[in-house]
Amino acid sequence: MDFTIKIYITLLESLQSHGFFFQTFENFIKSPKNKVIILRHDVDKLPQNSLKFAQIQHKMSIRGTYYFRAVPGSWDAQIIKKIANLGHKIGYHYENLAVFKGNMEKSLENFKTNLEKFRELAPVTTICMHGSPRYKYDNKLLWEKYNYRDYGIIGEPHFDIDFNKVLYLTDTGRRWDGWKVSVRDKIPQQEKWINQGLVFRSTRNIIEAANELKLPNQIMFTFHPQRWTDNFIFWTKELILQSSKNIVKKFFFVR
Numbered sequence: 001m002d003f004t005i006k007i008y009i010t011l012l013e014s015l016q017s018h019g020f021f022f023q024t025f026e027n028f029i030k031s032p033k034n035k036v037i038i039l040r041h042d043v044d045k046l047p048q049n050s051l052k053f054a055q056i057q058h059k060m061s062i063r064g065t066y067y068f069r070a071v072p073g074s075w076d077a078q079i080i081k082k083i084a085n086l087g088h089k090i091g092y093h094y095e096n097l098a099v100f101k102g103n104m105e106k107s108l109e110n111f112k113t114n115l116e117k118f119r120e121l122a123p124v125t126t127i128c129m130h131g132s133p134r135y136k137y138d139n140k141l142l143w144e145k146y147n148y149r150d151y152g153i154i155g156e157p158h159f160d161i162d163f164n165k166v167l168y169l170t171d172t173g174r175r176w177d178g179w180k181v182s183v184r185d186k187i188p189q190q191e192k193w194i195n196q197g198l199v200f201r202s203t204r205n206i207i208e209a210a211n212e213l214k215l216p217n218q219i220m221f222t223f224h225p226q227r228w229t230d231n232f233i234f235w236t237k238e239l240i241l242q243s244s245k246n247i248v249k250k251f252f253f254v255r
Contacts, residue, residue: 038220054088
């Protein structure tokens, strides 16, 4: 079975054993390692799953960044503080343009308000847009008019990572080739990675590539921890739900 805690731990152990260093996005921006995993987590819902991830990483001396949305299904002040206290970084998973239907001014004011609320719980120096696939608004377009650096933000992965050097792997769509059903989590270099054979369907495929020394030296992983569980009922529910969503996105939203 894929997307279990057991295989997640196996993935981390495999990457560690082959000399990869784990960095938060902030630390990568400031001082990137030569052989590195940038560990990113989008906390769309079920924040308790993210706490489980954070605890596992803490035991392995691994640090990552957790991007929380400012919505009830993601926001949990106590969990945010617990994850920060384990040594991880907290970021804001913003979706303001979608919430305010493209209104730039209201979106910026809401961004600033939410950012300050997060900073009452933990330092926040990086942000990452939420895809909001049901809406026509691309949240990262907010920065065509404004500059997030004016608000103490040093990085946003879509703008501040050179994907000519860094491979991007994400479990979007509950699959590692999820760009096929992704509305906005797309990288222009994807075609190059396909030609290089850096395409994976399962977590086991990634582990095999690591063991065979076929992975590049710099990779950003994006995990959605709500998708990972050892509970068979929850695992099956997430499989069915995400498979259905993928079909809808592919036929009605993906361009």
